[in-house]
Amino acid sequence: MENARLKAAHYSRFIGDLTLADDSGLCVNALGGRPGLHSARYAPTTEERNERLLEELKTLGAGVDRSAAFYCAFAVALRGDIVWTVQTELQGCIAETLAGDFGFGYDPIFMIPEQGRTLAEMFPNEKNQISARGKALGALRSFLMTQ
DSSP: OHHHHHHHHHHHHHHSSOEEEEEEEEEEGGGTTOBGGGGGGSSSSHHHHHHHHHHHHHHTOTTOOOEEEEEEEEEEEETTEEEEEEEEEEEEEEOSSOOOSSSOTTGGGEEETTTTEEGGGSOHHHHHHHSHHHHHHHHHHHHHHTO
16 A cells, blocks of 8 residues: 555646556465565566466475465545545465466466456456456545545
Protein backbone atom coordinates (compact mmCIF):
# COMPACT_ATOMS: atom_id res chain seq x y z
CA MET A 1 0.00 0.00 0.00
CA GLU A 2 2.81 2.37 0.85
CA ASN A 3 4.24 2.27 -2.69
CA ALA A 4 0.83 2.89 -4.26
CA ARG A 5 0.24 5.84 -1.93
CA LEU A 6 3.67 7.35 -2.66
CA LYS A 7 3.25 7.05 -6.43
CA ALA A 8 -0.30 8.44 -6.47
CA ALA A 9 0.57 11.42 -4.26
CA HIS A 10 3.71 12.23 -6.24
CA TYR A 11 2.21 12.12 -9.74
CA SER A 12 -1.04 13.81 -8.76
CA ARG A 13 0.94 16.98 -8.06
CA PHE A 14 1.66 17.23 -11.79
CA ILE A 15 -1.71 16.15 -13.16
CA GLY A 16 -4.22 18.28 -11.26
CA ASP A 17 -6.88 15.57 -11.36
CA LEU A 18 -7.53 12.23 -9.73
CA THR A 19 -4.45 10.04 -10.13
CA LEU A 20 -4.45 6.28 -9.68
CA ALA A 21 -1.38 4.27 -8.70
CA ASP A 22 -1.12 0.61 -7.84
CA ASP A 23 1.28 -1.93 -6.48
CA SER A 24 0.92 -5.66 -6.23
CA GLY A 25 2.88 -8.71 -5.29
CA LEU A 26 2.96 -12.38 -4.47
CA CYS A 27 3.81 -13.34 -0.90
CA VAL A 28 4.77 -16.95 -0.16
CA ASN A 29 4.65 -17.98 3.49
CA ALA A 30 7.48 -20.54 3.34
CA LEU A 31 9.75 -17.86 1.86
CA GLY A 32 9.06 -15.32 4.59
CA GLY A 33 6.74 -13.33 2.32
CA ARG A 34 9.06 -13.24 -0.69
CA PRO A 35 8.99 -12.25 -3.46
CA GLY A 36 6.51 -9.66 -2.13
CA LEU A 37 7.48 -6.13 -3.03
CA HIS A 38 10.06 -7.51 -5.48
CA SER A 39 7.67 -9.82 -7.37
CA ALA A 40 8.25 -8.15 -10.74
CA ARG A 41 12.02 -8.10 -10.23
CA TYR A 42 12.49 -11.55 -8.68
CA ALA A 43 14.24 -12.67 -11.87
CA PRO A 44 14.72 -11.14 -15.34
CA THR A 45 11.85 -12.95 -17.12
CA THR A 46 8.48 -14.40 -16.20
CA GLU A 47 9.74 -17.91 -16.86
CA GLU A 48 12.79 -17.36 -14.65
CA ARG A 49 10.66 -15.87 -11.85
CA ASN A 50 8.41 -18.95 -11.83
CA GLU A 51 11.38 -21.31 -12.03
CA ARG A 52 13.18 -19.53 -9.18
CA LEU A 53 10.14 -19.67 -6.94
CA LEU A 54 9.51 -23.36 -7.64
CA GLU A 55 13.17 -24.20 -7.10
CA GLU A 56 13.34 -22.30 -3.80
CA LEU A 57 10.31 -24.18 -2.49
CA LYS A 58 11.75 -27.48 -3.73
CA THR A 59 14.96 -26.93 -1.78
CA LEU A 60 12.91 -26.53 1.41
CA GLY A 61 11.79 -30.15 1.05
CA ALA A 62 8.56 -32.09 1.01
CA GLY A 63 5.75 -30.94 3.24
CA VAL A 64 6.76 -27.28 3.13
CA ASP A 65 3.95 -24.75 3.57
CA ARG A 66 3.17 -23.65 0.00
CA SER A 67 0.42 -21.22 0.99
CA ALA A 68 0.64 -17.83 -0.64
CA ALA A 69 -1.36 -14.70 -1.38
CA PHE A 70 -1.53 -12.18 -4.17
CA TYR A 71 -1.98 -8.63 -2.89
CA CYS A 72 -3.10 -5.59 -4.85
CA ALA A 73 -3.14 -2.03 -3.53
CA PHE A 74 -4.69 0.97 -5.27
CA ALA A 75 -4.37 4.57 -4.16
CA VAL A 76 -6.06 7.62 -5.63
CA ALA A 77 -4.70 11.09 -4.97
CA LEU A 78 -5.68 14.62 -5.87
CA ARG A 79 -3.12 17.44 -5.85
CA GLY A 80 -0.76 15.48 -3.60
CA ASP A 81 -3.35 14.24 -1.11
CA ILE A 82 -4.53 10.63 -0.90
CA VAL A 83 -8.31 10.57 -1.23
CA TRP A 84 -8.99 6.83 -1.46
CA THR A 85 -7.22 3.49 -1.02
CA VAL A 86 -8.01 -0.19 -1.18
CA GLN A 87 -5.95 -3.33 -0.62
CA THR A 88 -7.25 -6.71 -1.69
CA GLU A 89 -5.89 -10.21 -1.62
CA LEU A 90 -6.36 -13.67 -3.07
CA GLN A 91 -5.32 -16.63 -0.94
CA GLY A 92 -3.97 -19.77 -2.58
CA CYS A 93 -0.86 -21.91 -2.75
CA ILE A 94 2.07 -22.50 -5.04
CA ALA A 95 1.64 -25.52 -7.31
CA GLU A 96 4.53 -27.91 -7.82
CA THR A 97 4.53 -27.43 -11.60
CA LEU A 98 3.31 -24.88 -14.12
CA ALA A 99 -0.20 -25.37 -15.51
CA GLY A 100 -2.41 -23.37 -17.84
CA ASP A 101 -2.18 -21.10 -20.85
CA PHE A 102 -4.07 -18.03 -19.68
CA GLY A 103 -2.95 -15.16 -17.49
CA PHE A 104 0.55 -13.86 -16.95
CA GLY A 105 3.30 -13.67 -14.37
CA TYR A 106 2.89 -16.16 -11.55
CA ASP A 107 -0.56 -17.33 -12.71
CA PRO A 108 0.69 -20.75 -13.95
CA ILE A 109 1.95 -21.66 -10.46
CA PHE A 110 -0.68 -19.96 -8.28
CA MET A 111 -3.21 -22.63 -7.34
CA ILE A 112 -6.69 -21.95 -6.02
CA PRO A 113 -7.32 -25.07 -3.86
CA GLU A 114 -11.12 -24.69 -3.90
CA GLN A 115 -11.02 -24.67 -7.70
CA GLY A 116 -8.35 -27.33 -8.06
CA ARG A 117 -6.56 -25.30 -10.73
CA THR A 118 -4.13 -22.46 -11.24
CA LEU A 119 -5.09 -18.95 -12.25
CA ALA A 120 -3.59 -19.67 -15.68
CA GLU A 121 -6.09 -22.52 -16.13
CA MET A 122 -9.03 -20.15 -15.66
CA PHE A 123 -10.66 -18.17 -18.41
CA PRO A 124 -9.97 -14.43 -17.99
CA ASN A 125 -13.55 -13.66 -16.89
CA GLU A 126 -13.32 -16.35 -14.17
CA LYS A 127 -9.97 -15.09 -12.93
CA ASN A 128 -11.10 -11.45 -12.92
CA GLN A 129 -13.98 -12.29 -10.58
CA ILE A 130 -11.68 -13.69 -7.86
CA SER A 131 -8.27 -12.09 -8.41
CA ALA A 132 -6.88 -9.45 -6.09
CA ARG A 133 -6.63 -7.01 -9.01
CA GLY A 134 -10.20 -7.78 -10.11
CA LYS A 135 -11.49 -7.10 -6.59
CA ALA A 136 -9.49 -3.86 -6.40
CA LEU A 137 -10.88 -2.74 -9.78
CA GLY A 138 -14.42 -3.43 -8.55
CA ALA A 139 -13.78 -1.28 -5.48
CA LEU A 140 -12.25 1.44 -7.67
CA ARG A 141 -15.31 1.42 -9.91
CA SER A 142 -17.58 1.88 -6.87
CA PHE A 143 -15.42 4.76 -5.66
CA LEU A 144 -15.42 6.50 -9.05
CA MET A 145 -19.22 6.16 -9.34
CA THR A 146 -19.52 8.36 -6.24
CA GLN A 147 -17.24 11.10 -7.58
